[in-house]
Amino acid sequence: MSLSIYHIIFLSLGLLLAWYFFSELKVRELTLHAARKHCQLMQVQLLDQSVGLYRVWFKRGTDKRLHWWRNYQFEFTSTGEERYQGFIIVLGNRVESIDLGVHKFPDQEN
Numbered sequence: 001m002s003l004s005i006y007h008i009i010f011l012s013l014g015l016l017l018a019w020y021f022f023s024e025l026k027v028r029e030l031t032l033h034a035a036r037k038h039c040q041l042m043q044v045q046l047l048d049q050s051v052g053l054y055r056v057w058f059k060r061g062t063d064k065r066l067h068w069w070r071n072y073q074f075e076f077t078s079t080g081e082e083r084y085q086g087f088i089i090v091l092g093n094r095v096e097s098i099d100l101g102v103h104k105f106p107d108q109e110n
Contacts, residue, residue, distance in 0.1 A: 027090055030090070045077050045078075052073055056070050
């Protein structure tokens with residue numbers, strides 16, 4: 001059996017896709033952990049216990065190298081009645097920012 005250039009290209013593309021898939025799983029777990037921790041800190045409830053990939057791009061990091069720039073979104077509630085969207089920006093394997101956006105705060109009784 002001999003491998004042609006087409007076999008090598010398809011095999012390389014398959015390996016590249018598998019590498020991206022597994023790196024994406026790792027980053028998604030990191031992002032979900034960061035979302036849980038941030039929601040707990042801000043005293044809001046993370047809904048559905050999940051994050052979803054919203055956008056992907058390349059961006060240079062502080063080390064001047066290209067990294068995957070990923071924007072994840074998640075839903076949370078502060079009152080238990082309404083759903084709000086939050087965003088997490090990840091550059092490479094590092095969480096850059098977490099934004100909960102505008103949301104209502106629960107009424108606090110004294």
